[in-house]
Amino acid sequence: MIQAKTSRAFMSLLRAGLWRRQVDDRAVFPLAPQEWKQVYEMAKRHTVDALVFEGVQTLPEEWQPARTLWMPWVVRVEKISRRNEWMDRCVEEQYAFFSARGIQPVLLKGQGLARYYARPESRVGGDVDWFFRSKQEFEQAIEEVREKGTSVERVAGRSAYYIEEGCEVDMHGRLYDSHNPFAAKYLKRLDKEERGKEQRWDLNTVSVPLLSPVQQSVQVNLHILKHMLAFGVGLRQLCDAACVYAHFQKQWDGESLERLYKKMKLHKWVTALHLLLTQHLGLDEKALPFGSGETGNADWMLEEVLQAGNFGFYDARYGGGSRPEGNVRKNTKKRVWHSFKKHLPYAPWEAFFFPIVHFYTKISK
Amino acid sequence: MRLRDDLILRNVGGEHVIVDPGQDMVDMSKVFTLNATAAFLWQELHGGTFTTERAVSLLMERYEVEETQAQSDVEALLKLFEEQDLLEKE
Numbered sequence: 145m146i147q148a149k150t151s152r153a154f155m156s157l158l159r160a161g162l163w164r165r166q167v168d169d170r171a172v173f174p175l176a177p178q179e180w181k182q183v184y185e186m187a188k189r190h191t192v193d194a195l196v197f198e199g200v201q202t203l204p205e206e207w208q209p210a211r212t213l214w215m216p217w218v219v220r221v222e223k224i225s226r227r228n229e230w231m232d233r234c235v236e237e238q239y240a241f242f243s244a245r246g247i248q249p250v251l252l253k254g255q256g257l258a259r260y261y262a263r264p265e266s267r268v269g270g271d272v273d274w275f276f277r278s279k280q281e282f283e284q285a286i287e288e289v290r291e292k293g294t295s296v297e298r299v300a301g302r303s304a305y306y307i308e309e310g311c312e313v314d315m316h317g318r319l320y321d322s323h324n325p326f327a328a329k330y331l332k333r334l335d336k337e338e339r340g341k342e343q344r345w346d347l348n349t350v351s352v353p354l355l356s357p358v359q360q361s362v363q364v365n366l367h368i369l370k371h372m373l374a375f376g377v378g379l380r381q382l383c384d385a386a387c388v389y390a391h392f393q394k395q396w397d398g399e400s401l402e403r404l405y406k407k408m409k410l411h412k413w414v415t416a417l418h419l420l421l422t423q424h425l426g427l428d429e430k431a432l433p434f435g436s437g438e439t440g441n442a443d444w445m446l447e448e449v450l451q452a453g454n455f456g457f458y459d460a461r462y463g464g465g466s467r468p469e470g471n472v473r474k475n476t477k478k479r480v481w482h483s484f485k486k487h488l489p490y491a492p493w494e495a496f497f498f499p500i501v502h503f504y505t506k507i508s509k
Numbered sequence: 510m511r512l513r514d515d516l517i518l519r520n521v522g523g524e525h526v527i528v529d530p531g532q533d534m535v536d537m538s539k540v541f542t543l544n545a546t547a548a549f550l551w552q553e554l555h556g557g558t559f560t561t562e563r564a565v566s567l568l569m570e571r572y573e574v575e576e577t578q579a580q581s582d583v584e585a586l587l588k589l590f591e592e593q594d595l596l597e598k599e
Contacts, residue, residue: 201520201521205522205523208521208522208523209522211522211524214521214522215526218519218521218526218528219528219529219530222517222519222528222530223530225530226530
């Protein structure tokens with residue numbers, strides 16, 4: 145149970161904005177100006193400012209913040225919306241470029257996940273992520289981008305990135321952020337079972353492939369875990385998980401998904417995630433693929449998320465508080481050790497292999 | 510004529526406010542608030558070209574006012590929009 149008044153207000157406004165309904169924790173309102181300022185700062189740190197603003201607008205007028213606060217806030221919201229329009233155009237152009245060359249990448253994260261929000265324009269976008277189904281397609285895509293004079297940098301984990309006209313594009317040869325070598329065969333089997341169930345996003349002149357509902361959910365959840373094991377993750381990614389569940393409820397075999405997580409030794413972690421999504425983000429329990437009716441609480445997980453902020457950049461426990469220069473986080477070893485201890489009971493194999501894989505990657509460079 | 514496409518009308522805290530997402534810092538002295546009638550016209554006319562006659566007709570339908578009153582109100586409002594740089598430059 146969150147106690148601090150501003151945290152309660154913040155979460156209540158987020159739930160209202162995410163699901164487009166009335167604020168549910170009215171006991172904490174009205175807020176004082178300084179408390180509103182804290183809510184605004186939290187919303188920015190977790191990159192959910194547009195969603196929280198939608199929640200603010202459901203409050204009675206006399207409870208809404210002063211003009212000096214909501215005016216810059218509404219400008220930010222409109223900028224987020226405009227940026228999303230621009231990023232959608234980037235996705236369209238990039239997919240047209242690749243598909244004209246016989247490459248059919250799948251859109252991951254970001255603009256693809258925004259489709260599952262009640263208002264896609266409210267989701268803060270970062271970069272564009274493409275997944276290439278084969279090594280051959282991945283290498284060809286890199287060559288094609290280089291051929292037009294754009295520099296492409298390779299990074300660890302079979303990925304690469306480039307920047308074109310201000311848009312950062314990440315290219316991935318691996319779909320799932322799993323560091324557990326024993327999980328690979330289960331994920332490979334999942335992909336085989338999901339063939340033919342891909343979704344598509346009809347975006348003006350192109351039809352962009354998206355993952356199947358099950359793959360989308362597993363990909364999002366493993367992505368969250370990866371960042372939790374590293375330096376932390378903010379609420380935006382948790383909202384992604386909630387929206388995927390809400391959008392696709394009943395469209396998957398819950399028992400099969402539960403078996404997969406049990407085989408990967410992730411069932412306890414996913415159960416905690418489910419508790420966080422239902423207890424704190426307001427996801428309807430009926431939308432869960434399995435485990436509705438679980439008791440217990442995920443306060444520890446929410447506390448970690450609230451402390452970390454967007455990708456752990458704002459964690460005051462490790463010298464954070466504001467976005468660090470050059471995005472370089474402080475006290476990285478301490479943070480990874482803390483995450484390891486926290487997550488070992490819940491996701492033992494991922495927690496165990498994560499630092500090993502990252503250490504190996506560093507020394508093999 | 511045409512209202513600036515880059516400006517958005519938002520209703521926040523009971524106020525109808527014109528938002529310019531292009532500004533980096535919000536200059537409070539340049540915040541433009543509309544009354545309910547002006548906000549109604551903005552919503553109806555935004556996103557396309559329009560004539561004064563069209564605006565007059567909208568007011569007359571919505572508020573059941575005489576044409577001369579509607580004409581006077583529309584002219585005053587459009588003059589204000591022009592002075593505040595809310596219209597697309599022709």
